[in-house]
Amino acid sequence: MPGPLDGIKVLELAQIIAGPFCGTALADLGAEVVKLESPEGDASRRISQIAPGESKAFHGLNRGKRGITIDLSTAQGQSVAHRLIPHFDVFVTNVRPGVAERIAMDYDTLVQLRSDLIYLEVTGYGNRGPSAHRAGSDVVVQAYSGLLAGDQKVDRNGAPEPITASAPSDYVAALGGAMGVCAALFHRQRTGEGQRISTTLLGAGLALQTPWAGDVPVSDSILIEPLRRMMSEMREAGASYGELIEARRSRPNQGKAFRIYYAGYPVKDGAIILGALTPQNREQIRKALSIVNDPTDDDDFNAIGPEADAIVARVEEQIRSKLAGGTMDEWIARLDAAGAPASPVNWLEDMADDPQVVAMEMMPVIEHSLTGPERQVGPLVRMSKTETGTDRASPPLDSDTDDVLREHGFRDDEIAGLRAAGIVGSGTDD
Amino acid sequence: MPGALDGIRVLEVTQIIAGPMCGVMLSDMGADVIKIESAAGDGMRLLGQIAPSESKGFHVFNRGKRGMVLNLQDADGQAVVQRLISEMDVFLINARPGVPERLGIDYESLRAHKPDLIYLENTAYGPTGPSAHRAGADIIAQAYSGLMAGDEKVDEHGGPDLITATTPADFVAAFTSTIAVCAALFHRERTGEGQKIDTSLLAGAMVLQNAFASRMPVSDAVLLDPILSGLAAVRERGGSYEEMLGARGGLRALVGGAFLLYYGGYQTSDGAIMLGCVTPANRQQVRNALGLETGDDPTDGGDFNPLAEGSAEVVAGVRALITERFAADTTENWVAKLDAAGAPAAQVNMPEEMVDDPQVQALGIMVDLEHRLTGPETMVGPPFSMSASPLAAQGASPPLDGDTDDVLVEYGYTTEEIAALRSSGAVGLPDSS
Numbered sequence: 131m132p133g134p135l136d137g138i139k140v141l142e143l144a145q146i147i148a149g150p151f152c153g154t155a156l157a158d159l160g161a162e163v164v165k166l167e168s169p170e171g172d173a174s175r176r177i178s179q180i181a182p183g184e185s186k187a188f189h190g191l192n193r194g195k196r197g198i199t200i201d202l203s204t205a206q207g208q209s210v211a212h213r214l215i216p217h218f219d220v221f222v223t224n225v226r227p228g229v230a231e232r233i234a235m236d237y238d239t240l241v242q243l244r245s246d247l248i249y250l251e252v253t254g255y256g257n258r259g260p261s262a263h264r265a266g267s268d269v270v271v272q273a274y275s276g277l278l279a280g281d282q283k284v285d286r287n288g289a290p291e292p293i294t295a296s297a298p299s300d301y302v303a304a305l306g307g308a309m310g311v312c313a314a315l316f317h318r319q320r321t322g323e324g325q326r327i328s329t330t331l332l333g334a335g336l337a338l339q340t341p342w343a344g345d346v347p348v349s350d351s352i353l354i355e356p357l358r359r360m361m362s363e364m365r366e367a368g369a370s371y372g373e374l375i376e377a378r379r380s381r382p383n384q385g386k387a388f389r390i391y392y393a394g395y396p397v398k399d400g401a402i403i404l405g406a407l408t409p410q411n412r413e414q415i416r417k418a419l420s421i422v423n424d425p426t427d428d429d430d431f432n433a434i435g436p437e438a439d440a441i442v443a444r445v446e447e448q449i450r451s452k453l454a455g456g457t458m459d460e461w462i463a464r465l466d467a468a469g470a471p472a473s474p475v476n477w478l479e480d481m482a483d484d485p486q487v488v489a490m491e492m493m494p495v496i497e498h499s500l501t502g503p504e505r506q507v508g509p510l511v512r513m514s515k516t517e518t519g520t521d522r523a524s525p526p527l528d529s530d531t532d533d534v535l536r537e538h539g540f541r542d543d544e545i546a547g548l549r550a551a552g553i554v555g556s557g558t559d560d
Numbered sequence: 561m562p563g564a565l566d567g568i569r570v571l572e573v574t575q576i577i578a579g580p581m582c583g584v585m586l587s588d589m590g591a592d593v594i595k596i597e598s599a600a601g602d603g604m605r606l607l608g609q610i611a612p613s614e615s616k617g618f619h620v621f622n623r624g625k626r627g628m629v630l631n632l633q634d635a636d637g638q639a640v641v642q643r644l645i646s647e648m649d650v651f652l653i654n655a656r657p658g659v660p661e662r663l664g665i666d667y668e669s670l671r672a673h674k675p676d677l678i679y680l681e682n683t684a685y686g687p688t689g690p691s692a693h694r695a696g697a698d699i700i701a702q703a704y705s706g707l708m709a710g711d712e713k714v715d716e717h718g719g720p721d722l723i724t725a726t727t728p729a730d731f732v733a734a735f736t737s738t739i740a741v742c743a744a745l746f747h748r749e750r751t752g753e754g755q756k757i758d759t760s761l762l763a764g765a766m767v768l769q770n771a772f773a774s775r776m777p778v779s780d781a782v783l784l785d786p787i788l789s790g791l792a793a794v795r796e797r798g799g800s801y802e803e804m805l806g807a808r809g810g811l812r813a814l815v816g817g818a819f820l821l822y823y824g825g826y827q828t829s830d831g832a833i834m835l836g837c838v839t840p841a842n843r844q845q846v847r848n849a850l851g852l853e854t855g856d857d858p859t860d861g862g863d864f865n866p867l868a869e870g871s872a873e874v875v876a877g878v879r880a881l882i883t884e885r886f887a888a889d890t891t892e893n894w895v896a897k898l899d900a901a902g903a904p905a906a907q908v909n910m911p912e913e914m915v916d917d918p919q920v921q922a923l924g925i926m927v928d929l930e931h932r933l934t935g936p937e938t939m940v941g942p943p944f945s946m947s948a949s950p951l952a953a954q955g956a957s958p959p960l961d962g963d964t965d966d967v968l969v970e971y972g973y974t975t976e977e978i979a980a981l982r983s984s985g986a987v988g989l990p991d992s993s
Contacts, residue, residue: 134743259922265904270836276911280725290825295710296768305735312742313564325948344939371832394720401801405697471695478706489689515755
C-alpha cells in the first residue's frame with residue numbers, strides 16, 4: 131500500500147535537524163526524497179561519528195532518502211541542480227537567508243524552471259525583520275523565543291540551562307514545514323498552482339508557547355502584568371538571570387496548586403509522574419494515595435491568596451512522603467487502577483524494547499548499507515489506507531549521485547566529466 | 561486569497577491541547593472548523609478562568625472555530641453528529657480508546673454516513689498495546705517516553721523537574737495530526753478515498769527524540785552500552801533517581817561534553833546568553849569573538865578523544881575559560897560581537913515579553929483578535945506562511961454553546977427541531993431551554 135505522497139519527488143538542500151527532518155517526514159509519507167549535499171556532507175554526519183561521515187543523529191534524521199553530492203559553489207554545479215529541478219515537485223531548504231540567492235537556488239530562480247514548484251524554506255528568524263540574517267540554531271531560538279526562560283531551569287553557575295532532551299524548535303519547524311508542503315500539494319491538486327512556504331524556528335518556538343506568549347488583556351491584567359512589571363524593575367536594579375528566574379518561579383500564581391498533581395516525585399527505586407488535568411483526576415490520585423485534608427480543589431480556595439503557598443506546600447509534602455515509601459510498580463498499579471494519569475519516569479535508552487512501543491511498532495528495524503541494522507523512531511502517524519514509514523536507511527555520502535543523474539537524463543560520459551571536474555561527488559573516489 | 565483548505569469542513573470532539581491545536585491549524589489554513597463540546601465544556605475552559613468558562617488557554621487553542629454543545633451521552637445528541645457528518649470532510653477526536661465506540665462516533669459508525677471521511681484519532685499511548693487504555697497527559701508522555709529523564713533536570717527534592725515551558729508531546733501530536741489530515745486530503749483528492757489516522761502523545765514524544773532514541777549496535781557498543789550498564793548498576797544497588805541520572809549524565813557528559821561547551825548558556829555581566837553552535841566553523845567563530853587562541857581549546861581537534869582519561873578535566877577547563885570571558889561584558893555587547901562573527905547566539909528573552917519583540921512583529925507571528933465575551937486579544941498566529949494560499953487566524957474562540965443554533969440551521973435543522981433538541985437536553989446548556 132503506497133503512502134499518501136506516493137509519486138511526489140522532493141529535492142532537499144538542508145542540514146542538521148529542521149530541514150532534514152522535514153524531508154524525513156515527507157519520505158515517511160511516501161515521497162521520494164533526494165538529499166543534495168555538498169562534498170563535505172551534512173554537518174550532522176560528524177556529530178559523534180561512528181564511521182567516516184556516519185553518525186546516529188544523521189541516520190535518524192535522514193532515513194528514507196537517496197543521497198547525491200553536488201558542489202553548488204560552482205556555476206556548473208548549479209546548472210546540474212537546475213537541470214534536475216523540473217523533475218521535482220517540492221524543494222526543501224534550510225540555508226540562511228541570502229545563501230539561496232548566492233547559489234542560485236532561491237525561489238525566483240527555481241520557479242522559472244518549474245512553474246508549479248512547491249518551495250519550502252526553513253530559517254532561524256524568518257526572511258525579513260532585524261534578525262533575519264542572524265545565525266540561529268535550536269537552543270539559540272529557544273533562548274530568543276522565551277521558551278528557555280519559560281522553562282525556568284538554571285545550572286550551578288546561574289546560567290540558563292536549555293531543554294536538551296530534544297531540539298523542540300527544530301522539530302516543530304520541520305513538522306510545520308511538512309504540514310505546509312502537504313497542504314500545498316492539496317492546493318496544487320485543486321488549482322494547479324505551486325507556491326513558496328516559509329517556516330521559522332522562532333515561529334515554532336512561539337507556537338510551542340501558544341498558551342503563554344499572547345496578550346489577553348482581560349486575563350493578563352491580573353496574571354501577567356504584575357510579572358512583567360516585576361521583571362522590568364528587577365532588571366533595572368541589576369538582578370542576575372538566576373535571580374530573575376527564581377523570582378519568576380516563586381511568584382504567587384494560579385499554577386502552583388495545579389502543579390501539585392502535575393509533577394514528578396522520587397520513589398524508592400526511581401521517580402514517577404502525576405499528570406492530573408481535571409478535578410476528577412486529582413480526586414482519583416487523592417484516593418489512590420489516601421491524601422486527606424486537601425482544600426485546593428474547593429470552590430472557595432484562592433490560588434493566589436496569602437495562605438495559598440503554605441497550603442500547597444503542605445499538600446505537596448504529604449504526597450511526597452507518601453510516594454517515597456513505595457516503588458514505581460506499586461504506585462503505578464494503584465494509580466492505573468484508580469484511572470489517574472501517571473507514569474514511571476523511563477529511560478530513553480530502554481524505549482526500543484518498551485512493550486507499548488513494541489506493540490505500536492513505533493521503532494521499526496532498518497538496514498544501513500555501511501553500519502548494519504538499526505532500530506529507529508518510525509513514522510509520525512499511521513494511516514489506514516496510505517501506509518507510512520520507510521525501509522530505506524539514510525544515504526551514505528554520494529551514494530546515489532550517479533543513479534539519480536542517470537534517471538534524470540544525464541549521460542554516463544557527462545557524469546564522468548562532472549566527477550572528474552569535482553562538480554559532483556564527494557571528491558574522495560577519484 | 562483563500563487558504564489551502566478553503567471549503568474543507570471539520571468537526572472536532574476534542575479537548576485540552578493536542579486535539580484542539582490540530583483544529584486551530586486546520587482553521588488557520590482556511591478550513592471551517594466546528595467544535596463540539598459537552599455542556600460542561602472543554603476542560604481547558606476551566607484552567608485559569610477569566611470569565612465563566614473562558615480562559616486564555618481555551619482562547620488560544622480554539623481560535624477560528626465555531627462552537628456547539630451536544631450531549632453525546634444521549635442518542636439524540638449522537639444522531640446530530642451522524643446527520644452533520646455526511647457534509648463534513650474531516651472528524652477529529654482525542655478521547656481515550658473505547659470512548660468513541662461507546663458514544664457511537666467511532667470510525668466505522670461515522671463512515672457509514674460519509675464513506676470518504678477522514679477520521680483522526682489522537683490518544684495518549686496509541687490504539688493498541690498494553691498501555692492503550694491508560695490515562696495520559698503531556699507530562700505522562702514526557703515521563704513514559706524517556707524525554708523527561710533525557711532532559712536530566714532534578715528538583716530540590718531529587719524528583720524529576722519537568723519541561724514546563726511548553727507541552728511538547730501535545731504540540732507534536734497536534735502537528736503530526738495536521739500533517740496527516742493534509743496528506744489524507746491530498747490522497748482523497750487523487751483517489752476519492754478517505755481513511756482513519758492514528759496519532760499519539762507517545763509517538764509525538766518519541767519523534768522529538770528521533771536523533772537519540774534509535775538503537776544502532778555499531779554505535780551503541782561504544783557510546784550507549786556503557787551508559788546502560790552504569791544505569792543498571794545503580795538500579796541494582798537500589799540507587800535513587802538522582803543517582804541514576806548522575807550515572808547516565810556522567811557518561812553522556814564525556815561523549816557530548818565538548819559539544820555542549822558551545823551549545824549552552826552562560827552568565828554575562830548583566831544577564832545571560834545562549835550559544836547554539838552545531839558545526840566546527842561555528843565554534844571557531846565563537847572562539848574568535850571571545851578572543852580565545854587555538855591552543856586554549858583542544859576539544860575541537862580531530863585527535864581529541866572524549867572517552868580518554870583526563871578529557872573531562874580538559875572540557876571543564878575550557879568551560880571555566882569561556883565562563884570567565886562572558887562574565888566580563890554585557891549580553892548586548894556579546895550578542896553584537898557574536899553576530900558580527902556569524903556565530904549563532906541570542907539573549908535569553910522572557911515569554912511574556914515576546915509580543916513586543918521587533919522580529920516577532922516584523923514576521924507578523926502574533927495576530928490580533930476580538931473575542932465576543934472578553935474583548936481584544938493578541939496571540940501566536942499560524943506557525944508558517946504560504947504564498948499562494950495564505951494562512952490566517954479566522955477569528956477568536958467560541959463561547960460555550962456560542963454557535964449551536966446557527967450551525968444546526970445551516971445543516972438543515974428547523975427551528976422546531978432545534979427547540980425540541982434543546983428542551984430534551986440533547987443540545988445546548990442545561991439552563992438554556
